[in-house]
């Protein structure tokens with residue numbers, strides 16, 4: 001057994017909701033440093049398929065792969081492609097799926113990954129190191145697109161001012177460092193009363209955009225619906241209200257929990273039968289003790305649901321109904 005680390009958020013609650021059974025097959029779709037995977041393998045004699053889009057996370061799994069030989073497979077890829085990744089391994093169905101969204105502590109803590117405005121580094125933010133970096137977006141998107149990204153993904157009311165300041169600054173020289181961007185944002189908006197660094201929302205927005213995190217989440221939820229066996233559990237921990245809202249809406253619609261459906265949206269007459277049953281209506285949050293121990297847990301929300309025996313809904317049902 002390898003000693004568990006304390007960094008994994010709501011680990012006890014995640015494992016309780018997953019309700020893993022001996023000989024079951026589970027997917028940890030956000031391996032990170034393997035906190036959930038390791039705890040699960042220690043708790044129950046099951047098999048785990050772990051996924052991460054970050055090659056560094058996959059490379060960090062060597063010790064675990066050796067310690068749990070034959071019970072752990074670690075796959076490099078995006079959880080939005082989970083269906084294909086698992087099917088390539090001959091896995092058609094799983095008994096449970098865990099998603100712990102966002103970035104890992106090692107990603108935030110390495111300035112060279114460019115996620116943090118607290119330490120200077122290249123303006124990168126790509127979890128998978130492919131595609132457009134944050135610097136590419138900041139230096140090439142037009143002002144209207146920057147406003148959209150910062151407003152919609154950062155829920156930032158000063159998006160217009162920030163976008164204008166970015167466009168002005170980059171006309172002198174490209175913005176390539178996290179410190180440079182943070183300084184531009186701080187100079188563009190009034191100081192927040194709550195003490196939140198004014199760069200927080202803009203950095204969050206760029207990260208979500210660069211990694212298409214909401215699109216990934218939508219694809220992962222639909223893949224989970226296809227992959228889970230009857231009675232299988234989906235457990236999702238999110239840190240951002242936009243993500244949590246999507247998980248909530250998806251599960252409410254799939255579970256026929258009409259309390260979550262807008263009165264103004266007529267329900268289709270031929271609504272499919274519920275594919276999930278909510279374990280609880282409200283999200284779970286970390287205990288005050290966990291937040292004391294690990295302040296990064298403070299915005300975590302856990303939602304969990306159990307797969308029913310009904311067929312998966314047609315793709316995009318929830319976006320059509322929303």
Ligand SMILES: C[S@@+](CC[C@H](N)C(=O)[O-])C[C@H]1O[C@@H](n2cnc3c(N)ncnc32)[C@H](O)[C@@H]1O
Pocket residue numbers: 007008009029030031032033034035036037051052053054057077078079080100101102103104105127216
């Ligand atoms: C919060 S960490 C997970 C920590 C993990 N539960 C643990 O206990 O160590 C999130 C991880 O998910 C990965 N990730 C984020 N989005 C992903 C995606 N779309 N596909 C695959 N991995 C993703 C990140 O690279 C990061 O390593």
